[in-house]
Every structure is written in structure tokens, then in C-alpha cells.
Amino acid sequence: MSETELNAMQQAVLEALGKEPDWVPIPREVIEGIRVQLHDGLADIAPRLTPENALWVSKHKLTTVHGCEANHLAGLTGFEWTLGNVKGTVLHKAVELGFNWRGVIVPADVVDEALAQLADDERQSAGPFIDNLPAGDRAQLRSSAIDLYTKFDECFPPLKAAWRPVLESSARYEMFDQRINLSTRADLTLGAVGSKVIIDLKSGRVQPNHREELRFYALVEAMRTGAAPRRLASYSLVTARADVEDVTEGVLQAAVRKTVDGVRKMVELQRDGREPVIRSGLFCSWCPLLDSCAEGTKFIARRDDPDATDDF
Numbered sequence: 463m464s465e466t467e468l469n470a471m472q473q474a475v476l477e478a479l480g481k482e483p484d485w486v487p488i489p490r491e492v493i494e495g496i497r498v499q500l501h502d503g504l505a506d507i508a509p510r511l512t513p514e515n516a517l518w519v520s521k522h523k524l525t526t527v528h529g530c531e532a533n534h535l536a537g538l539t540g541f542e543w544t545l546g547n548v549k550g551t552v553l554h555k556a557v558e559l560g561f562n563w564r565g566v567i568v569p570a571d572v573v574d575e576a577l578a579q580l581a582d583d584e585r586q587s588a589g590p591f592i593d594n595l596p597a598g599d600r601a602q603l604r605s606s607a608i609d610l611y612t613k614f615d616e617c618f619p620p621l622k623a624a625w626r627p628v629l630e631s632s633a634r635y636e637m638f639d640q641r642i643n644l645s646t647r648a649d650l651t652l653g654a655v656g657s658k659v660i661i662d663l664k665s666g667r668v669q670p671n672h673r674e675e676l677r678f679y680a681l682v683e684a685m686r687t688g689a690a691p692r693r694l695a696s697y698s699l700v701t702a703r704a705d706v707e708d709v710t711e712g713v714l715q716a717a718v719r720k721t722v723d724g725v726r727k728m729v730e731l732q733r734d735g736r737e738p739v740i741r742s743g744l745f746c747s748w749c750p751l752l753d754s755c756a757e758g759t760k761f762i763a764r765r766d767d768p769d770a771t772d773d774f
């Protein structure tokens with residue numbers, strides 16, 4: 463397909479992610495200054511950790527610790543697959559298969575292959591969950607995944623090999639002899655080191671915290687490679703809109719502050735036993751503590767009925 467044949471949504475993605483002719487990368491000395499800030503900010507905490515009992519930091523943990531600390535602690539005790547969270551995994555697999563698909567892409571065929579491969583793959587933790595789904599739930603998952611993959615196929619221009627697309631790209635930055643480990647898994651990256659675009663695909667609307675999550679990805683990429691990515695984008699498949707941010711020194715500094723602050727909170731909560739601060743928000747809807755949390759229940763009631771009072 464030539465660029466003149468792209469539909470309006472695909473053209474918009476191309477324009478949102480493309481490199482401006484006057485773009486210049488962040489100088490290496492700036493990246494090294496950011497590294498010093500990050501290490502200095504955590505230097506007093508690191509000796510309290512060990513490589514065997516290390517702290518693992520992900521975007522999800524940072525988001526929850528800056529959101530509701532009780533939710534953060536609840537999320538540490540175990541992760542469970544649900545129809546809601548596994549559909550993203552199926553989408554990513556379908557995108558990966560679609561990139562290498564021979565012939566005309568029929569979304570249902572690609573999704574069926576993605577489901578079959580995931581269900582057969584015991585190394586994938588989603589595999590047994592998908593394999594053991596009752597027929598009705600599997601049909602529901604298939605339907606949701608076809609919807610998402612169809613949207614991706616409609617919204618994104620065909621990924622050219624020259625753009626170096628990588629799906630589910632894992633990255634890690636180990637600090638203080640593996641006592642603190644920052645890890646990421648980007649939905650999609652395009653471009654080479656030093657001018658990468660990191661893209662998070664969202665099945666719902668883009669939320670304010672998505673920008674902060676991608677800034678953490680930019681920080682890990684910059685610390686791991688010594689070169690910052692060029693641009694960050696949260697792409698909502700439901701609205702066909704991208705929230706795009708260029709990576710600047712200010713973006714990396716904001717990410718350092720958020721990361722250092724978040725790590726310190728994690729140590730206080732997980733290692734020192736500090737009482738968690740409860741803060742309601744959009745994340746209450748998915749919180750495992752919702753049924754027993756008065757704060758979260760009130761928030762959901764107010765959200766669903768803005769005229770409601772707190773008197774029950």
C-alpha cells in the first residue's frame with residue numbers, strides 16, 4: 463500500500479509518529495546527568511536491599527503507588543488473568559502475527575491463530591488461562607480481540623520492516639548490583655536506538671497517567687542504551703487518537719523524580735511496614751479491595767451518579 467492509499471486514521475498516525483527534519487537527539491552528557499540524578503536519588507535506599515531480595519519497579523507498580531497505596535500493596539500478592547486483561551495479550555500476539563502474515567489479512571483468522579498459539583504455549587502465563595476458558599468466555603474473548611485487532615488494522619499504517627517494529631519489547635535497567643531493577647515491556651516500538659518511538663496501545667480512552675507511564679519507559683530506555691527515545695505515544699484504539707509527547711530533558715527529569723519518589727514509597731510500604739494511604743480514583747473499578755473499601759465504594763457511586771451524596 464502506498465502512503466497515498468492510507469485512510470485518514472492511518473495518515474494521522476504516520477504524521478503523529480514521523481520524524482521532523484530539524485529533530486536532534488538529546489546529547490549524551492544530558493543522559494549521563496539524568497543517570498547521576500537517578501542514582502543519587504536512590505543511593506541511601508540501595509544498601510537496605512539485596513540482589514536476592516531486590517526491588518522490582520514496573521510502570522504498573524509506579525502508577526499504583528502514586529495512586530492508592532492500599533491498591534498497590536494488594537496488587538503485589540498475586541496477578542490473576544481475567545477476560546479484561548488477557549485481551550491485550552491476544553491483541554499483541556495478533557499484531558505480531560499480522561506483521562508477518564502472508565496474503566490478505568482477515569482479522570478473525572489472525573485472532574484465531576493468536577488464540578491457538580497462546581493457548582498452546584505453556585511458557586506464556588496466559589496460555590493455560592486461555593486453554594481452560596469455558597466456551598462462552600472464549601467466544602467473548604475472541605469477539606473482543608477481533609474488535610481490537612480490526613481497529614488496529616484500520617488505524618495503523620501497515621508496519622514496514624524498515625521501521626524496525628518490535629512488539630512487546632522488554633527492557634531492564636539494573637541499579638546498585640541488581641538491588642533495584644527498573645523493567646518495562648513496550649507494546650510496540652518503531653525505529654532504531656537513539657530515535658525510537660515507544661507506543662502503548664490502549665483499548666479504552668487515553669488517561670492522564672498514561673503519559674507518566676511512558677515517561678518511565680523513556681527513562682529506562684535512556685538509562686539502558688545511553689540514548690533517549692525520540693517520541694512517546696499512547697494510542698487509543700477506541701477513539702483512534704494518539705497522545706504524543708516528544709522526549710526532552712524535562713520529560714526525563716520528571717520521570718526521574720516520579721521514579722525516585724515511587725521507589726522510596728515502595729520501600730516504606732513493602733519493607734518498613736508503613737500504613738498505606740488510601741486514595742480513590744479511576745483505578746477503584748479494577749481494585750481487588752473494592753468490595754471492602756468504603757472510600758472506593760463512595761467514589762464509584764459518585765462517579766456513576768454525580769448527584770449522589772455520601773449519605774447511605
Ligand code: SF4
Pocket residue numbers: 530531532533740741742743745746749750751752755756757758759
Ligand atoms: S477501592 Fe479504590 S480507594 Fe479503595 S483500596 Fe482500592 S483503589 Fe484504593
